[in-house]
Amino acid sequence: MRVKTLCLGALCLGDATGYDIKKLFENAFNHFHGASFGSIYPSLKKLEEQGHVSHRVEAGEKHPDRKLFHVTDEGRACFLSELAGTPASEQLRSESMVLLFFAHLLPTEILQQKLAEMETHYSEELNYLESLSECSNHTSGIDFTIGMGKSVLRAKLDYLHNHRKTLLASHRDLPDSPWNAGCEQNNQQAESSS
Amino acid sequence: MRVKTLCLGALCLGDATGYDIKKLFENAFNHFHGASFGSIYPSLKKLEEQGHVSHRVEAGEKHPDRKLFHVTDEGRACFLSELAGTPASEQLRSESMVLLFFAHLLPTEILQQKLAEMETHYSEELNYLESLSECSNHTSGIDFTIGMGKSVLRAKLDYLHNHRKTLLASHRDLPDSPWNAGCEQNNQQAESSS
DNA sequence: GGACTCATGTAAGCTGTTACATGATTTC
DNA sequence: GAAATCATGTAACAGCTTACATGAGTCC
Numbered sequence: 487m488r489v490k491t492l493c494l495g496a497l498c499l500g501d502a503t504g505y506d507i508k509k510l511f512e513n514a515f516n517h518f519h520g521a522s523f524g525s526i527y528p529s530l531k532k533l534e535e536q537g538h539v540s541h542r543v544e545a546g547e548k549h550p551d552r553k554l555f556h557v558t559d560e561g562r563a564c565f566l567s568e569l570a571g572t573p574a575s576e577q578l579r580s581e582s583m584v585l586l587f588f589a590h591l592l593p594t595e596i597l598q599q600k601l602a603e604m605e606t607h608y609s610e611e612l613n614y615l616e617s618l619s620e621c622s623n624h625t626s627g628i629d630f631t632i633g634m635g636k637s638v639l640r641a642k643l644d645y646l647h648n649h650r651k652t653l654l655a656s657h658r659d660l661p662d663s664p665w666n667a668g669c670e671q672n673n674q675q676a677e678s679s680s
Numbered sequence: 681m682r683v684k685t686l687c688l689g690a691l692c693l694g695d696a697t698g699y700d701i702k703k704l705f706e707n708a709f710n711h712f713h714g715a716s717f718g719s720i721y722p723s724l725k726k727l728e729e730q731g732h733v734s735h736r737v738e739a740g741e742k743h744p745d746r747k748l749f750h751v752t753d754e755g756r757a758c759f760l761s762e763l764a765g766t767p768a769s770e771q772l773r774s775e776s777m778v779l780l781f782f783a784h785l786l787p788t789e790i791l792q793q794k795l796a797e798m799e800t801h802y803s804e805e806l807n808y809l810e811s812l813s814e815c816s817n818h819t820s821g822i823d824f825t826i827g828m829g830k831s832v833l834r835a836k837l838d839y840l841h842n843h844r845k846t847l848l849a850s851h852r853d854l855p856d857s858p859w860n861a862g863c864e865q866n867n868q869q870a871e872s873s874s
Numbered sequence: 875g876g877a878c879t880c881a882t883g884t885a886a887g888c889t890g891t892t893a894c895a896t897g898a899t900t901t902c
Numbered sequence: 903g904a905a906a907t908c909a910t911g912t913a914a915c916a917g918c919t920t921a922c923a924t925g926a927g928t929c930c
Contacts, residue, residue, distance in 0.1 A: 487775050488917075495782055505881055518777035525918055527883055550881045550926060569782055570790050572775050574797040580770035581681050583712035583828070588689055588763055589821030596764050603768040626850040627783030634777070634839050641835035645828050656820040682889075699909055719890055721911055744898055744909045 487572060489521045490529040494565045497539055497557040504530055504553070513618070514628065517611060517635045518576075530555055538564055582607075586653075594657055601650055605643065612639040681766060683715045684723040688759045691733055691751040698724055698747070707812070708822065711805060711829045712770075724749060732758055776801075780847075788851055795844055799837065806833040 492515070496507045504527050511521045533539045538561030541553045557565070585592070585600050592600070619632045686709065690701045698721050705715045727733045732755030735747045751759070776798050783791055813826045 487778055492778070495778070498782070498785065503881075504883090515778075515781070518772050518774040520771065520918095522919060523881095523883080524885095524920070531883095546881085546926085548927070549879095552881065566785055569779060569786060572779060574776040574779055574794045575801060576772065576774035576776050577714065578712050578770060578772055580712040581766050582768040582770050583825045584681055584686065584689070584709075585763060585766060585768055586821045586824050586828075587709070588692070589824065590819045591692065591760055592763060600768045607769060625784045626847055627780045630780050630783065630843060630847050631777045633843060634780075634836065637835045637839040638832055641831045642828065645831045649824060649827060653820055653824050684889095697909075698911090714890095716891060717909095717911080718892070718913095722890095725911095740898085740909085742899075743907095746909065 487519070488529075489525040490532060491565065491568055492519065492521060493526060493529045494533060494538055494557065494561055495569075497555055498562055498565055501554050501556045503555065517615065518631065533561065537561070589653065589657065594654065597657060598654065601646065601653075605646055608639050608642050608646070612636060612643070615639065681713070682723075683719040684726060685759065685762055686713065686715060687720060687723045688727060688732055688751065688755055689763075691749055692756055692759055695748050695750045697749065711809065712825065727755065731755070783847065783851065788848065791851060792848065795840065795847075799840055802833050802836050802840070806830060806837070809833065 492511075493507055496502060496510050499510075502510070504523070507526055507530075508521070508523060511519070511526075515521070530539065534541065537558060539555045539557055541555045544552050544554050546552060582600070582604050589597055615632055615635045619629070619636070624632070686705075687701055690696060690704050693704075696704070698717070701720055702715070702717060705713070705720075709715070724733065728735065731752060733749045733751055735749045738746050738748050740746060776794070779786070779794050786794070809826055809830045813823070813830070818826070
């Protein structure tokens with residue numbers, strides 16, 4: 487689902503500035519969808535061109551001028567029909583799983599470090615979701631997404647605790663890998679062939 | 681993690697053609713990373729330009745000619761150092777969660793339909809992972825990723841079963857939404873402004 | 875004085891998807 | 903004869919991220 491649609495959805499919850507929407511993304515969508523300013527502002531622009539939102543400028547005394555966006559009836563109807571037409575699906579992008587998939591190629595200490603990182607991340611996200619669920623102004627749908635997120639994270643942490651030892655045990659006797667073979671240039675720029 | 685890196689990783693498991701790598705993605709990476717031909721072939725090309733892989737052509741009698749790729753020592757070292765330098769992280773893109781986040785805007789029957797879709801998807805993916813774990817040629821790392829995937833899916837299915845009724849119960853008394861307000865033109869082409 | 879938050883926006887570029895183009899062999 | 907599988911690749915485009923550019927107010 488595109489950021490444009492998500493912005494429209496955010497505005498269906500109440501008028502907001504681009505900045506507000508970014509915060510909503512961080513506070514509520516964070517565990518299942520990301521978005522940056524570089525996509526939010528252009529999205530709002532397009533939505534306005536299409537007549538799905540309008541805005542008024544609020545002159546600021548204590549803050550900079552802000553463009554407060556508002557969904558039009560057409561925009562609301564459009565969002566609803568898009569929602570209804572969106573199939574329920576999901577996609578994971580997990581570097582963690584890739585790392586574990588290739589665990590046999592990693593030295594034990596690095597593997598341990600990655601496992602520790604995973605636990606930290608999962609714990610932090612769980613804490614975050616727990617702090618979210620203490621806020622009380624949620625619809626039942628939002629509570630559902632938070633609850634689902636928490637259950638999934640608990641399952642991940644449990645799995646990690648229960649299987650980490652087994653993984654490390656069957657990992658021990660690796661041959662040393664050629665660590666220092668120079669290859670740092672791959673990550674960004676690289677070649678400029680046609 | 682980019683497809684290029686993943687291709688390099690795939691080749692660290694053994695020589696393969698682009699087509700083989702695509703199948704590996706479908707069979708093993710599927711639940712945590714996707715990739716299409718349109719990204720695999722160009723990746724292999726770049727890897728070869730960088731000297732990380734080489735290939736030989738296998739003339740086909742029973743199949744078309746195939747380019748069998750092979751990791752060079754440099755490529756292997758590069759992959760290992762990239763792996764070690766990759767922080768363990770993950771990102772979810774879930775239309776399902778978006779749908780539920782806005783559940784209060786959906787008519788009950790559509791919501792029920794989406795919940796049913798979610799269950800179907802989760803069940804299918806669980807079946808798929810269960811079929812994977814019956815294969816016996818896995819490293820312990822691969823088993824770990826499959827096991828983690830299964831645990832997460834079971835947690836999702838459990839949560840769905842335990843909370844679906846609550847969600848639907850608190851959903852009932854919605855006002856009718858303006859369904860038929862014409863807005864189908866938003867999905868693809870749209871305007872051609874400068 | 876410095877750092878942080880609020881606030882808006884643009885431009886370059888990376889990465890990947892979709893659709894197209896081609897064609898042999900095998901299976902039904 | 904049709905459909906599926908094997909096999910390789912390109913081109914157009916979509917979509918998003920990163921970094922840049924700017925500036926006021928507030929908190930320490």
